Amino acid sequence: MNARETAWRVFATELNSTTLEIKATEEKQPSYIVTPLGAKINRVLIAGVMTEKENIGSEEEPMWKARIQDVSGSFYVNVGRFQPEASAAIADIEIPSFVAAVGRVRTYTTDDQRVFVSVRPEHIVPIDESVRNEWILETAKSTWKRLKDTKKVLGMGDATEQDLIKAGMSPTEAFGITYALDNYGQMPDSTLYLKTIQAALRMLLPDRNVDLGFPEDYSDEPDEIEIPENGEGSGNNAAQLEDMILRLLEELDTDGKGAPREELERRAEAEGISSIELEEVSNTLMDKGLVYEPNLRYLKRI
Amino acid sequence: MEMEELTPHIQELQRVLGDKIDEEQLKTELNKYLNEYHVNIDAAKRGIIRKYGGTDTATFVTGNSLVKKVSELTGSEQNVDITAKVVFVDNKEITVKGLPKQIISGILADETGSVSFTVWEPGALVLAKGSVYHFRNCYCRTWNDRVQVNLGNRGRVEPADGVKIELPERQITASPTEIKIGKIKEGMGSVTVTGKVISVETREITAKGEQKTVYSGIIADDTGKIQFSAWSDFGLKEGESLCIQNAYIRSWKGIPQLNLGDRCEVSRVDEVTDVVDTSANVKTVDEITRIGGGLDITLEGLVVDVRQGSGIIRRCPQCNRSMLNGACTTHGIVEGVMDLRLKVVIDDGTGAIGAVINKNDTEKLTGVTMQAARGLAAVKGEAVVGREITSKILMKRVKVTGNVMSDDYGPSMIVKSASLEKIDLEGEANKLLDEVEAAI
Numbered sequence: 001m002n003a004r005e006t007a008w009r010v011f012a013t014e015l016n017s018t019t020l021e022i023k024a025t026e027e028k029q030p031s032y033i034v035t036p037l038g039a040k041i042n043r044v045l046i047a048g049v050m051t052e053k054e055n056i057g058s059e060e061e062p063m064w065k066a067r068i069q070d071v072s073g074s075f076y077v078n079v080g081r082f083q084p085e086a087s088a089a090i091a092d093i094e095i096p097s098f099v100a101a102v103g104r105v106r107t108y109t110t111d112d113q114r115v116f117v118s119v120r121p122e123h124i125v126p127i128d129e130s131v132r133n134e135w136i137l138e139t140a141k142s143t144w145k146r147l148k149d150t151k152k153v154l155g156m157g158d159a160t161e162q163d164l165i166k167a168g169m170s171p172t173e174a175f176g177i178t179y180a181l182d183n184y185g186q187m188p189d190s191t192l193y194l195k196t197i198q199a200a201l202r203m204l205l206p207d208r209n210v211d212l213g214f215p216e217d218y219s220d221e222p223d224e225i226e227i228p229e230n231g232e233g234s235g236n237n238a239a240q241l242e243d244m245i246l247r248l249l250e251e252l253d254t255d256g257k258g259a260p261r262e263e264l265e266r267r268a269e270a271e272g273i274s275s276i277e278l279e280e281v282s283n284t285l286m287d288k289g290l291v292y293e294p295n296l297r298y299l300k301r302i
Numbered sequence: 303m304e305m306e307e308l309t310p311h312i313q314e315l316q317r318v319l320g321d322k323i324d325e326e327q328l329k330t331e332l333n334k335y336l337n338e339y340h341v342n343i344d345a346a347k348r349g350i351i352r353k354y355g356g357t358d359t360a361t362f363v364t365g366n367s368l369v370k371k372v373s374e375l376t377g378s379e380q381n382v383d384i385t386a387k388v389v390f391v392d393n394k395e396i397t398v399k400g401l402p403k404q405i406i407s408g409i410l411a412d413e414t415g416s417v418s419f420t421v422w423e424p425g426a427l428v429l430a431k432g433s434v435y436h437f438r439n440c441y442c443r444t445w446n447d448r449v450q451v452n453l454g455n456r457g458r459v460e461p462a463d464g465v466k467i468e469l470p471e472r473q474i475t476a477s478p479t480e481i482k483i484g485k486i487k488e489g490m491g492s493v494t495v496t497g498k499v500i501s502v503e504t505r506e507i508t509a510k511g512e513q514k515t516v517y518s519g520i521i522a523d524d525t526g527k528i529q530f531s532a533w534s535d536f537g538l539k540e541g542e543s544l545c546i547q548n549a550y551i552r553s554w555k556g557i558p559q560l561n562l563g564d565r566c567e568v569s570r571v572d573e574v575t576d577v578v579d580t581s582a583n584v585k586t587v588d589e590i591t592r593i594g595g596g597l598d599i600t601l602e603g604l605v606v607d608v609r610q611g612s613g614i615i616r617r618c619p620q621c622n623r624s625m626l627n628g629a630c631t632t633h634g635i636v637e638g639v640m641d642l643r644l645k646v647v648i649d650d651g652t653g654a655i656g657a658v659i660n661k662n663d664t665e666k667l668t669g670v671t672m673q674a675a676r677g678l679a680a681v682k683g684e685a686v687v688g689r690e691i692t693s694k695i696l697m698k699r700v701k702v703t704g705n706v707m708s709d710d711y712g713p714s715m716i717v718k719s720a721s722l723e724k725i726d727l728e729g730e731a732n733k734l735l736d737e738v739e740a741a742i
Contacts, residue, residue, distance in 0.1 A: 003591070003712030004647060004654040007606050045606060045649065100697045102606045102649075123607065125696050134699065134725045141734055142651055148741070170588050170652070197738060204731040212742060295340075 005030060006172075007045035007102050009139040012073030013196045014146075015044065019115040020183050021107050027296060033105055033117060036188035037146035038177030044119060046075050047100040047127065047135035050093060057081075064090045068099060071136060071199040076118040077101065080280060086121040098132045099124055108274050133204055140200040146177075147193055153177050154187065241281045242290075244271060249291060249301045258293075258300030308332060311343060315350060322354045344380055373414035375451070377444035384437045384451065386410040387467040391429045392510065410437065410451065412467050419451040427459055434462040484525025484578070486560070488553040488594040495560065496545045497523035498577050502538045520597065521546075521560065524576035526583065527597045532562035543573045556595035556708030587653030590706055590713050599715070600703040602723055603650030605695050612644045613688030614679055642672050644695060648702065656714035657702055663720040668694035699723045 018041075020034040030042045048070040057063030057080070064079040064087060079086045086103070093099060103121035110116070149169065153159055156167075164174035180188070191214065198212040248267050252259035268278045282299055285291040294300050312328055323331070328350070335346035369383045391408035406421040406429060419437065421427060429435065438458045440451045453459065480494040502519035517532040521544070530549070532538060547567040549560050562568065584600045585593075616638025617623060618630035624643075629635045644659040644667070665671050668691045670678075675687045704717040 002710055004656075006587075006651065006653050007604075007649040009651045045604065045651070102697075123696055125693070127697055130724075130727070131697065131699075133727055137725060137727055137730055137734070138651060141730075144734065144738060170592075172588075194738075194742065197734075201731060201735050201738075204727060205735065208732070208735065210735060212738060 002028075005042040005104075007043045008039050008041045009045055009135065009142045010035060010039055010041065011139055011143055011193075011196045011200070012046075012048075012070050012075050013192055014039070014143060015041075015075065015105070015117050015119075016073055017189070017192065018107075018117050020180065021115075022179075033107060034176055034179050034183070035146075036180055036184055037143070037150055037193065038173065038180040039146060040172055040176035040179070041105055043102065043104050045100070045102045045135070046070070046119060047098070047132050048075065049096050049132075050099045051096050053090060053093070053095055055091075062087055062091065066090065068101065070139075071203055072196045075101075076116065077103075077124075078106070078118050078120055078276070079124070080120070082283075083120060083122055086124045089124050090121075093124070093126055098127045098129055100127045100131065100135060101125075106276060108276060111272075136200045136203060140197050140204075143193055144197055147188075147190060147197075149173060150177055150181070150188060151190075153181065241273060241277065242285060244268075244273065245278070245281050245285065246290065246301060249299060253300060258298035261297050261299060264299060308336075311347060315347060318351055319354050323350075371414040372410070372412045372417050375417060375442055375449045377442045377449040379440070379442040381456075382440050382442065384410070384412070384440060385434065385462055385465060385467075386412045386437065387434045387469065388429050388431055389416060389469070391431050393424075410435075411469055413469065417449050417451050419453070421453045421457065421459065423453075423455055423457075429459065434465045434467050436460045436462045482525040483521070483523045483528050484583070484596075485593075486526070486528060486551060486558050486596075487592070488551070488556060488558055490551040490558070492548050492550050492565075493560070494545065494547045495521070495523065495528075495549065496543070496571060497521040497528075498543045498573070499538055499540050500527065500577070502540055517562075522577045524578055526578055526599075528558065528560050529597060530560040530562060532566075534562075534564070536562060536566075536568040538568070543571050545569045545571045553594065554707075556713070557705065558594065558596065584701075587648070587650050587655045587713070589652075590655065591653050591708070595705070595707040595713065597705050598703060598718070599706050600701065601648065601650060601655065601715075602699065602701045603648040603655075605646045605698050605700060606649040606654065607647040608688075608692040608696060609645040609647065609656070612646070613642065613691055614675055614684045615641050615643060617641050640672075640676070642670075642675050644668070644691060646695065648700060653712075655706070655712065657704070657717050658714070659702070659717045659720055663717060664691065667698070667700060667720055667722060670694060699725070 014035050014037060018033050018035045022032045022034060022040070024031045032040050032042050034040050046068060048068045051067050051069050051074070053064055053066040055062045056065050061081055063081070066077040066079070068075045068077055079090050081087065083103070086101070101119065101121035101124040103119050103123070106118050106120055108116045108118065153164060156163065161171070161174045161178050164177065165171055169177070194212060195214040198210060198214050201210045245268065248264060249259045252263050252267065265275055265278060269275065273281070282291065286293070289302065291299055291301050308329070312325065312332065315328055315332070316325065331350050332346060335341050335349060336343065341349070368379065368381070370379070372384065372386060375382070387410065389409050389411045391406060394405050394407055395402050396405055397403070404424060406424045406427065408419060408429065409416050410419050411417070436459070437451065437453060438460065439456045440453050443450050443452060479490070479492070483495055483497055486493065498521065500520040500522050502517055505516045505518060507514050507516055515535070517535065517538055519530060519538070520527050521530050538544070545568070546560070546562060548565045549562050551558050552561055553559065584602060587601060587603065590599060590601065611624065616625045616628070618625055618633050618636055619639050620633050620636065621630065623630060623632070625636070625638045628638065642661045642664050644664045646657050646659065647654050648657050659667065661672060670691050678690060679687050699722065700720055701723045702715060702717045702720045704715045704719070706713050706715045708714070
């Protein structure tokens with residue numbers, strides 16, 4: 001089945017504490033991240049206040065970087081030229097304002113192996129506060145469900161996916177939770193998520209003195225995801241990146257078949273070029289007719 | 303591929319092509335197909351034979367023509383031989399591109415299972431039910447996850463004299479599962495349901511040249527509705543509550559349907575008072591995906607995408623289907639009738655479902671009337687109408703009711719009624735707070 005991927009409702013705290021990724025191994029197969037609470041995510045639906053936006057591309061080829069804040073954290077949002085609709089929309093959105101966005105998640109790993117998750121919206125639209133609050137409610141409910149499910153699974157001992165499906169979970173949920181518990185190597189930080197739910201309920205019920213017993217400190221998220229940039233000025237930078245990639249392509253093309261993608265990605269990463277950037281630059285180079293793909297796993301300079 | 307591996311294929315091609323091509327040329331050709339263009343060996347051989355005019359394709363058997371048992375068929379076979387007994391056969395006339403065409407279809411079986419088959423070029427072929435044949439050079443396809451065996455130009459059927467195939471007794475399910483209508487899904491065997499007849503009508507159909515009356519309609523219980531077809535007269539009346547035993551499920555495009563066949567028993571029961579109120583019968587997309595489809599299903603979610611073909615469209619005046627670039631796929635270039643519709647993706651956090659929304663509901667949800675859309679289109683073009691209604695509906699919470707079916711791209715709904723939804727934020731938030739407080 002090629003069914004469309006579900007747009008998961010997750011808070012920034014859960015998304016940003018995600019470090020697990022299931023990379024696609026076959027063509028057309030989507031990649032996923034798996035959150036500590038077992039949400040197996042390809043696409044998310046997020047909402048909140050857009051607190052900043054910046055065009056780090058050029059006038060002609062915008063590349064927007066933005067932050068959307070929910071109840072206790074921020075989503076990092078990137079919009080490039082492969083999201084034309086979102087790109088056009090974000091240009092017109094005022095800062096700050098309420099927005100909702102739906103898009104795919106991407107990960108980015110720093111040199112010291114820290115993982116950052118960003119969202120590439122297909123759509124980003126201005127909303128009003130009530131729609132934002134509905135999102136908070138929905139997301140709080142689904143976060144709570146994942147917390148409960150995780151707790152239940154922890155109490156079941158060595159439950160298999162099949163056991164969980166029998167216990168009423170959907171196959172996706174069962175897989176996600178098992179995978180998260182097996183691979184994170186530690187229990188999820190339930191305090192973090194309960195604190196987030198507390199913040200959500202405080203936002204929704206200002207008149208009820210919501211106190212689940214957690215202090216209101218904010219998570220220790222970074223101020224900024226710095227995607228490394230080489231040199232100043234975007235135009236320059238893009239040209240430099242292109243040159244570097246072209247050089248790498250030549251170097252890695254040992255047998256005339258082109259440069260193997262994996263190798264290229266490794267080398268590019270060593271040079272401080274993220275896989276996201278690599279993809280963009282190689283697409284630009286293909287558009288310019290400087291490189292082509294002899295087949296999917298290779299890239300070759302013309 | 304190395305040259306020695308190619309030798310059998312080259313020899314085979316030489317047999318077919320004779321002196322139409324010399325060996326060197328053949329090697330060069332094959333090498334080009336395989337190593338320059340990376341096509342697979344079967345396609346390469348087919349291509350070469352076509353190119354050099356192999357006339358004798360009927361006897362052409364590729365190196366890897368397989369012999370398989372029915373249960374081994376995967377549906378992707380290009381060339382397979384099967385020896386099996388014909389357990390059902392029907393000579394049919396179908397219409398292909400407006401011309402009548404004779405085909406033979408039926409079911410063949412061996413010890414391992416049964417599969418439906420179609421002979422597309424039967425000529426003078428006559429198949430007898432109960433006889434065993436060699437079905438040669440068949441190709442397989444899957445439809446609805448079931449394998450189908452096809453015999454095309456290259457296919458041959460030969461009587462398998464002396465071959466005996468003992469078929470296992472067909473297992474008759476001893477006790478059909480008693481089930482709620484809302485839980486019925488594709489691929490279930492016999493079922494027993496209790497429900498109320500919502501509607502019933504009779505239709506005259508012609509099956510195998512015989513006039514037959516079918517009684518069809520809708521039956522419902524407190525969990526859902528389902529379409530039924532009764533193949534004999536059970537005296538069904540609207541409003542009656544029935545217990546239907548031993549009915550079987552067949553699906554059409556993922557929508558399960560209840561069939562009352564020969565083995566079915568119908569009895570009158572005390573009134574089923576709770577008949578599903580579809581507006582209250584809200585299902586999640588995950589639940590719908592697992593069932594596959596159904597009638598009058600309601601769901602709630604956010605519109606997360608608006609697809610191509612939303613806005614002003616034109617429909618063929620003859621068949622009412624939407625047209626593409628001024629032409630109807632069946633009736634060619636016609637003067638289309640303007641219509642307004644939305645094709646959206648609705649996501650409720652458990653899954654995503656496609657939904658097609660008609661003019662009235664599109665007007666209701668977006669506030670853009672047909673008249674306004676026409677006006678806007680006249681001034682700014684029809685593309686602007688699409689963008690306008692997209693901006694009005696994206697990220698809106700909607701509640702939709704309609705019939706759901708499924709295909710490879712997941713479930714989709716033809717929406718019968720739609721409305722914008724609001725959540726009782728405070729009530730729901732309080733409920734969640736109480737639950738969380740009680741649990742920690």
